[in-house]
Amino acid sequence: MERGGLYIIALLSILLSALYACSSRPKAQNEEEKDKKTITIAVTKKPTYPDMITYAIKPILEKKGYTLKLQELDESQLSINALIDGEIDMIIAGHEAAYNFMYKRTGWKVATLIKVPSAHMGIFSTNLKARNIEELKKELKKGDVVAMPDDPSNLPRSLILLENLGFLKLKEGIDKMEAIEKDIVENYYGLDFKVLSAVQIPRNLGNIAFGVIFGDDADLLGILDSAIIREVNMDERFLILFGVKPENVDTPWAKDFVEAVQSEEFKNVIEDPQYRFHKFYRPGWYIDKWGIKN
Helix, strand or coil: CCHHHHHHHHHHHHHHHHHHHHHHHHHHHHHHHHHCCEEEEEECCCCHHHHHHHHHHHHHHHHCCCEEEEEECCCHHHHHHHHHCCCCCEEEEEEHHHHHHHHHHHCCCCEEEEECCECCCEEECCCCCCCCHHHHHHHCCCCCEEEEECCCCHHHHHHHHHHHCCCEEECCCCCHHHCCHHHEEEECCCCEEEEECCCHHHHCHHHCCEEEECHHHHHHHCCHHHCCEECCCCCHHHCEEEEECHHHCCCHHHHHHHHHHCCHHHHHHHHCCCCCHHHCECCHHHHHHHCCCC
């Protein structure tokens, strides 16, 4: 056979091998996902949701032969990168509003697997004696400083909370899920609204009238029960969720995870007063299934 013919045959063999490898890889990956028995979940150092996994979810899945591994990644961007890259299977401690904001700007999509009872945002103070919203409004003075978290999904959340409580009014016609402090058109109590990083707000409670603090931050600091008021009628887009890559939503291990969270065993741990989860804001599916209201 001529050299040219041998060259063509060799080239075709290489191309066919490459095509076979590419076509077989998704099949191998699908088989791996089908048989997966180890689920790696990215968590933060805040104990709220790692504790929920440890006490309310892990024992259920271990009975089904699963191993749950918690990998601490404190930066949300690191968790998302690890999820997209396949280094972890699931993330916890974010909410739908944050992931929607991220998707609009990066194209990276985190799919909601299931929402869980969430330590909701609240108003905290070390300088005021108020224990409810009525007392708070009476005690506030013009010029009092109020601190809100600066990240692009939780600043709108804080503004919506403060508007619902009657402290301010936002511009008409805006997307409130993207509101910023400049969208305040009415400041009913003459307050000085400051935007700080979430970690700075608890440290500055001694220097301000009150701060809006995440539930898991308050849980970490042991001040969860000292909130003057917490979110009421919370938008479900702010509930904490377990997120996965979109292609993994219907995998057997993901379905088993959802089944565990929707189980009576999970509910019994959540409602057990020896834990603090019964103080959290319950998602709609949980209320409908178990008839337990917020």
